[in-house]
């Protein structure tokens with residue numbers, strides 16, 4: 001596939017598998033917009049919008065926001081865009097069926113990652129509350145102690161990155177989201193997300209453009 005071809009991608013995988021990190025890298029050099037539902041919901045919660053108040057308890061507990069709300073949101077965000085990465089959507093078969101009514105999808109990238117790695121990565125993740133950039137205290141450190149490299153804001157830990165909520169999110173992924181791997185079988189690209197960030201990126205790039 002050429003760099004300028006239309007790309008409508010879904011990034012699928014368990015929490016902490018690196019979907020957001022890789023979406024950010026891939027979008028940097030290409031004309032791809034990232035639609036990251038988790039980021040959109042967290043921003044709404046932070047700004048105390050009507051949407052934010054509706055979804056707060058789901059997100060903080062690690063359960064899924066109802067499908068109707070998510071489909072309405074994604075409908076507005078896609079809005080005739082020709083190339084994008086959907087990071088974190090769809091997460092249920094109902095959402096995937098609803099998405100088919102909104103747009104066609106070219107490829108679905110599955111970031112496969114082992115459960116013990118997930119818990120370790122998420123307990124050391126830190127995020128910038130202002131520009132949403134993601135770091136890791138072990139594998140992807142900011143240049144200065146817990147301060148965002150880009151906007152110099154103090155980094156924070158996500159409320160849903162505590163061990164008990166991470167375990168709940170993994171359970172939800174396994175029970176409700178992983179059936180999507182079968183749903184998207186004909187479009188699936190498998191990426192081994194246990195490897196280092198740079199190697200995962202190279203594998204991803206080759207799988208899409210190589």
Ligand code: AP5
Pocket residue numbers: 013014015016017018019020021022037038039041058059060062063064065066070087088089090091095121122124125126134135136137139140160169193194195196197198200
């Ligand atoms: P969301 O924000 O989408 O969370 P998630 O899917 O659980 O994914 P994460 O953001 O935790 O992980 P990631 O795979 O992006 O990993 P990252 O790149 O950050 O959703 C949050 C909540 O919103 C949900 O629980 C739900 O309540 C709600 N929600 C969202 N979408 C919804 C939907 N469609 N329907 C219903 N509800 C919805 O990496 C993790 C860490 O590891 C970072 O610190 C990073 O620096 C590091 N790292 C990344 N890759 C590597 C690597 N290869 N090696 C070492 N470290 C790495």
